[in-house]
Amino acid sequence: MNPTLLNLKDIHEPEAIGWWPPAIGWWILAVSIPLLVICLIWLYKKFTRKTALKTAGKILLEIKQDSARDNLQKLCDLSVLVRRVAISMSPRAKAAGLTGRQWLAFLDSSVKGTPFSEGIGQLLADAPYRKTPPTELEISQLTDLCESWLKSQAKLKS
Structure with missing residues (x-):
């Protein structure tokens, strides 16, 4: 048998598979990884916010119920608590450097x-300059105001 008589052609290999367009699995992976990262960051922030507010609520209750602290110490503790919550709940640059009326x-x-x-909350800014410690009524009102502020933070961030 003569190969020229049969008119046979040589075997042709298929073209190499190109890298574009990627397979559907790569598209799914490219979309799902950033989404997963964004979801994890969002969950982390939500969890830490709730934890910060729960802890702040417990500390506020301790300040409220502690009869060993004098009113000036309670005022300082309330000021520190509100400042810490504000810094943890909002951007640090927005809240950390504020003083006085701001x-x-x-x-x-x-x-x-x-x-x-304009109300009882002025004690937070005026405390270091007062000659007399705040009264029990002022501390009670300020504690209630701080408690309502903490509740408003929980509503804002949830």
């Missing part, structure tokens, strides 16, 4: 009215 205006921004700037 600090009180920042606190007023998350509650109705202006209880910090």
